[in-house]
Amino acid sequence: MDPVIIVGAGPVGLTLALALARQEVPSVVLDEGPGKDEPRLARTVVLPEDTAALLTRLTGTPLADAGAHWAGWRSMRRKQVMRAVDFDTADDAEAREYDFGFGAAEEEPGEQPAEAAGPSPLHLAQHVLTGALRAALARQHLARVVVDSRVDAIEQEPSGVTVHTRGPEGTWWRGSYLVGCDGPRSTVRKLQDIRFPGRTAVERHAVAALRTELPWPGRALLHRTPPWRTSGPSGGEVTARPLPDGVWRLDWLLPPGKDLVTPDLLVARIRETLIGWTGEPSPSYELLDTGVHTVHHRLARRWRAGRVLLAGDAAHCLGALGTQGLDEGLRDADNLAWKLALAWHHGPRETLLDSYQSERRGAVAARLRAADQALPILRGGKGLRAYVPGTARGHDALLTDGHLGRGALGAPGSYAASPLTPRGLEGSVPVGTAPGAPVTDVRVTAEDGTFVRLRDRLGRGALLVVLVAPGTGVWERKHWVTAGVMPRLAAAVAALPLPAELLVAESYPGAAAHTVLLVRPDGHLVTALGGVRPADLYTAAEAALGGATVGGATAAPEAEAAAGSR
Structure with missing residues (x-):
């Protein structure tokens, strides 16, 4: 069968190629450019921990080793200038005086205090990021990147794309x-005559990357109303994002x-900004x-x-x-890869492929609606659409x-209304x-x-079936794999319409x-069942695959019989 053609060699296109290769699907990445990326420290991304884990799985290397930095956020809510306050040791009185709201402050995922x-x-x-993806792709025999290749025509047939x-x-x-990952001016989208409505220049930020010392090493900062910037509806909001080697990205x-x-x-x-944050009359920095x-x-x-x-x-x-545009793009690639892989290996499934649009477009649309409702009040706008209940502190939060990566503006999308939900x-x-x-x-x-x-265990093209069994962690698997509900569950898993891996938590x-628990290859929960229920498990798996089995016949009764005979 012909490979999947990916147009665009940015982070999303490269991630999709790696995700397909992980599921034994070949691809050709058509790169309009020369195959090199200009180093730009003022062009950075912020990835939630689960998206960073996806990239680590695909590249085989923790992104922190490739030049990334884990950092929580702090929020300055009032106009007072921070001078000699230690963020980590300030006592309650001092903290109340300056009224700082702290976000998660841990530097490594999984090591945060319980209340975080x-x-x-x-x-x-x-x-x-792009360099790490390109290096991983160069080690893949199932993926090929072709540089200096600009698409100018697309022809479709029932059996493929030219x-x-x-x-x-x-x-x-x-x-x-063919998957168009070729950016906001997408040639693929234009050739398919797909409309791209919306708003232009919703916000603008001036950006600078510089090497300097700030009072909170390794911690990102959101300063809503700095006293030295009072013009405009935003009051001159400033953010600071840490990068390795003492480098910071500042956005105004x-x-x-x-x-x-x-x-x-x-x-x-x-x-x-540096004078306001450090209190030094002549702060040193390298732009x-x-x-x-x-x-x-x-x-x-x-x-x-x-x-x-x-x-x-x-x-x-x-x-x-x-920060969120690339994160959503990577979630697109993760959602689409296993569905394309299933179609490539077993034949087209229209409901499954259509679910990519309904799930991902729905998730992105929800975030756009949240931003449209929240930004007017957060930025000082007026009118009915600007109304968001809560105090200024709530707006800061x-x-x-x-x-x-939390709340209406940052949480990952959920696919509760998906056609794949049983x-x-x-x-x-x-x-x-x-x-x-x-x-x-877990x-x-x-x-x-x-x-x-x-x-x-995600991203391998297989469903995951997780049995919650307290106490099994202290015994070797051989002692409990043939005991209790395990044999019946193993038989039910073996009868599913797609290969599945049985795990125990x-x-x-x-x-x-x-x-x-039945989990999709992209890590979203299909359903949770109270006990071993082979027929329900089969029905849920069939729904998650688009409503039809690979062989074209429903086998839930056979699954129940097979499980009961073990």
Whole structure:
């Protein structure tokens, strides 16, 4: 069968190619450029811990080793200038005087105090991420990157896609599917005549990357109303994001309009901000890179046109906080990869492929709606649409949560309304994760008896079946694999319509003993069942695969019979 053609060699396109290769699907990545990325320290991304884990699985290397930095956020709410206060040791009186709201402050995921809401995000320059993805792709025999290849024609047939590229050696390419990951000006989207409505220049930020020392080493900062910047509806909001080697990315929210950001203006903002934060009359710094980040809000009308699909900025533009656009694009790739892999190996499944648009477009649309409702009040707008209940402190928390990957502006999307969600299962039970939401990364025992993280088993093209069995962690697998409910569950798993891996967890949030979780290859929960229920498990698996088995016949009764005979 022909490979999947991926148009665009940015982080989303490269991630999709690696995710497909992990599931034994070949791909060709058509790169319009020369195959190199210009180092730009002013162009960075902030990734939640689960998205960073996805990239670590695909590249085989922790991103922190490639030049990234874990950092929680702090929020300065009042206009007082911070001078001689130690963030980590300030007593309560001092903290009340300055009224600082702290976000998660841990520097490594999983080591936060109990009251913290979750691990810190990962900060890194985008060219560092792209370099790590390119290096991993170069080791893959199933993926090929072709540089200097600009797409100018696409032809579809029932059996595949043909693409023509311009360049030194313009040629035709044949593929099974085509995915446009070619950015907001997507040629693929235009050739498919897909509308891309939305708003342009929702926000603008002046950006500078510099090497300096700030009072909170390794901690990101959100300063809503610095006293030295009172002009404009935002009051001159400033964020600081740490990068390795003492480098910081600073963003200043610009007032509405198209005023040119001159070098003199940017240098003046750098100096007044550093003076305000450090209290030094002449702070030292080394300016490394500058830029202007413009936030657009756009959403493609369709994400699928037959065998042509869109992902990343080709399908959506968002990022009210200047950070989420790439994260959503990577989630697109993770969602699409296992569905394309299933179609490539076993034949097209229209409901499954259509679910990519309904799930991902729905999740991005929800975030765009949240930003549209929240930003007017957060930025000082007026009118009915600007109304968000809560005090100013609540507004600060909403914005900080967005930076941290939580709340309406930052939490990962859930696919509760997905066409792949099973309905009416008698044995379903509630757990700490709602159907369609990402599962919690608990420790599990794999089939070979080793202890692994649940997240490490994702992205292999297989469903995951997790039995919650307290006490099993203290025994070798051979002692309990043939005891209790395990033989019946193993038989039910073997009868599923897609290969599945059986895992055992000591516990899972909100789950009672003998709860059985069915997890999709991209880590979203299909359902939780109260005990071993082969027929329900089969029905749920069939729904998660688009409502039809690989062989084309329903086998739930046979699954029940096979499980009962063991």
